[in-house]
Amino acid sequence: MEVFLLISIVKSKSFGLAAVMTLICSVAGIFLAKLPYVNLIGALVIALLLGISLQVLPVGVREEAAPGIGFISNKFLRLGIILLGFRLNLTKLADAGIKTILVAMLGVSGTIVLTYWLSKKFGAEDELAVLSACGTGICGAAAVMGVSPQIESRDEERKRENEVLAVAVVCVMGTVFTLLEIVIKPMLGLTDSQFGIVAGGSLHEIAHAIAAGSAFGEASLDSALIMKLSRVLLLAPVALIVGYWYQRRLVKESAQDHT
Structure with missing residues (x-):
């Protein structure tokens, strides 16, 4: 049952919108981190700040992306931390x-x-x-x-x-x-x-x-x-x-x- 729920979330418009927003913040964070002085903050923190700034988006867009964002921040973040542990x-x-x-x-x-x-x-x-x-x-x-x-x-x-x-x-x-x-x-x-x-x-x-x-x-x-x-x-x-x-x-x- 849970597998089918995950598949439906991944296929949903909400997940696609959240994935695009996450990708934009990530890529922008990588490029902005190469700028002088800004590189002191680091790509991850810049991406985090960009994600916070997305609160200025229209309410309808935020509500549409909310389920997908919740899924990504929960499942994908845990997966990323696990994978990061392998490089220790x-x-x-x-x-x-x-x-x-x-x-x-x-x-x-x-x-x-x-x-x-x-x-x-x-x-x-x-x-x-x-x-x-x-x-x-x-x-x-x-x-x-x-x-x-x-x-x-x-x-x-x-x-x-x-x-x-x-x-x-x-x-x-x-x-x-x-x-x-x-x-x-x-x-x-x-x-x-x-x-x-x-x-x-x-x-x-x-x-x-x-x-x-x-x-x-x-x-x-x-x-x-x-x-x-x-x-x-x-x-x-x-x-x-x-x-x-x-x-x-x-x-x-x-x-x-x-x-």
Whole structure:
């Protein structure tokens, strides 16, 4: 059934329109990245900005392309990341080893705690704070949707609203910080490989880390990808911890209600 659905989407006008828009942004990004000064940003980030600028298109065109864009951003992006993983130098991956995992654990733990604390300080609901913290700390929208089922809520509709808002927050802020990190890289005095570690250890989505890392060559991209994938590995344990924490909270709240 799912295969037939995929075939129908690929054959649809929506997919064709989305594919043309994606191709235009990609090709334009490659050519614009060859210009002086613009090449500091990198082709992927330029293509990302061009994609954002397509919001100026008429509403009818955007609505027509929406299903195809969703399909491409979901299936094709995952395929691209998988293929990109094949080009990783396995020697570098082995050399990174336990050190990268330890750095990822410290970074993810610190980011989740800090983001949760800041969210609560600014008056965010508890569910939104947890989802935003996990999305920021681990791997963006995928982490939000991975952790969300572990959170039991008495108001499912409100929970879905918080999911959407958390995804929007991590996607928008991830894009902003992708551009920011690329701009300030020359001021940081980091090597390309060091910058890749920073990008992979701080940016939200895998696509953000790849975009930032690719702006400064293969060494930067490899480091960003290794660091980012190390954070992604922590999604399952974090989801289990959040689920256990929420279960404990629910038990305490139920006990207080009965007293």
